[in-house]
Amino acid sequence: xxxxxxxxxxxxxxxxxxxxxxxxxxxxxxxxxxxxxxxxxxxxxxxxxxxxxxxxxxxxxxxxxxxxxxxxxxxxxxxxxxxxxxxxxxxxxxxxxxxxxxxxxxxxxxxxxxxxxxxxxxxxxxxxxxxxxxxxxxxxxxxxxxxxxxxxxxxxxxxxxxxxxxxxxxxxxxxxxxxxxxxxxxxxxxxxxxxxxxxxxxxxxxxxxxxxxxxxxxxxxx
Numbered sequence: 001x002x003x004x005x006x007x008x009x010x011x012x013x014x015x016x017x018x019x020x021x022x023x024x025x026x027x028x029x030x031x032x033x034x035x036x037x038x039x040x041x042x043x044x045x046x047x048x049x050x051x052x053x054x055x056x057x058x059x060x061x062x063x064x065x066x067x068x069x070x071x072x073x074x075x076x077x078x079x080x081x082x083x084x085x086x087x088x089x090x091x092x093x094x095x096x097x098x099x100x101x102x103x104x105x106x107x108x109x110x111x112x113x114x115x116x117x118x119x120x121x122x123x124x125x126x127x128x129x130x131x132x133x134x135x136x137x138x139x140x141x142x143x144x145x146x147x148x149x150x151x152x153x154x155x156x157x158x159x160x161x162x163x164x165x166x167x168x169x170x171x172x173x174x175x176x177x178x179x180x181x182x183x184x185x186x187x188x189x190x191x192x193x194x195x196x197x198x199x200x201x202x203x204x205x206x207x208x209x210x211x212x213x214x215x216x217x218x219x220x221x222x
Contacts, residue, residue: 001195001198001199003095003198003199003202003203003206005175005176005202005203005206005207006174006175006176008206010090010095010202010203010206011095012095012096012097012198012199012201012202013094013095013096013097014097014099014193014198015096015097015098015099016098016099016102016103016191017102017103018103018104018105018107021096021098021103021107021109021110022107022109024094024096025107025109025110025113026109027093027094028089028091028094028096028113029113031091031092031093031094033092033093034091034092034093034213035217036120036213036216036217037118037119037120038091038119038120038122038209038212038213038216039089039090039091039119039120039121039122039209040088040089040090040091040121040122040123040204040205040206040207040208040209040210040212041087041088041089041121041122041123041126041129041130041141041144041205041208042087042088042123042124042129042201042204042205042208043084043086043087043088043129043132043133044084044085044086044088044188044197044201045082045083045084045085045132045188046082046083046085046101046187046188046189046190047081047082047185047187048081048082048083048189083136083189084100084132084133084136084137085099085100085101085188085189086098086099086100086188086193086201087100087133087139088201088202088204088205089205090202090205090206090208090209091209092206092209092210092213095202095205095206097193097198097201097202098110099191099193100137101189102191106137106138106139110139111138111139111140114139114140114141114142115140115141115142116142116143117142117143119142119143120143120145120212120216121141121143121144121145122144122145122146122147122150122208122209122211122212122216123144123146123147123205123208124146124147124148124164124165124168124208125146126141126144126145126146126147127144127146129144130144145212146161147165147168147208147211147212147215148160148161148162148163148164148168149161150212150215150216151163151168151171151172151211151215154215154218154220155171155172155215155220157171165177165204165207165208168211169207169211172211172214172215172220173207173210173211173214175207175210177203177204177207178200178203179200180196180200182196183196183197183200184200
C-alpha cells in the first residue's frame with residue numbers, strides 16, 4: 001500500500017522475517033540520496049493482558065524492594081503490561097516497519113546498523129525509546145538525537161526542546177499528521193497490521209526523517 005504525506009508517496013514495508021530485514025538494511029546502507037545519513041526511528045507498543053506470569057513478576061518486584069513507593073509500583077506495573085512490538089525506520093526512500101514479536105532472533109544486520117556512528121537516528125522522546133528497545137529486545141542505538149532539542153539549538157528557540165511532533169512539523173516541515181486514538185491504542189502486537197496502523201506508523205517515522213534532515217543539513221534557521 002501507498003501512504004501520501006505532503007507531496008511524497010511512501011511505500012511502507014512490513015517485515016517480520018530476518019531475511020527481509022537483512023535485505024532492507026542493505027537498502028538503508030546503499031541509499032546515496034540520504035546525504036546526511038539521517039534515519040527516523042520510532043516504536044509502537046502493545047498492551048499485554050494480565051497473566052499469572054505478570055502477576056508473579058509484579059509480586060516479585062514488590063518483595064525485592066519493600067521501600068518502593070506506590071508511584072514506582074504503578075510505573076513498574078505499567079511497564080509489565082506493555083511491550084515494544086513495532087520498530088519503524090525511515091530514510092526517505094525505505095520505510096521499514098519491523099514486527100519484533102515475529103522474529104525468531106534479532107538480525108545482526110539490524111543490531112549493527114543501529115550502532116553505526118555515522119548515521120543519526122532521530123525521533124521524539126528517542127532516549128526513552130532507545131532505552132525500551134535495549135531493555136526489551138537488546139537493541140542499542142549509537143547516535144540517537146532528540147528532535148526537540150535539535151530544533152531548539154538549530155533554530156535558537158529553547159521552548160522547542162519540549163515540543164512534540166505536531167509543533168515541530170508546523171515549525172520545520174509543514175506536514176499534515178493524523179493521530180486517531182483508535183489507531184494509537186490499537187493492538188500493535190497482532191500478526192497482520194491493518195492499513196490504518198501501517199499508514200500511521202509510516203507517516204510518523206517519515207516525518208521524523210524529514211524534520212531531522214532539514215535540521216541536520218542546516219536548511220532551516222530561525
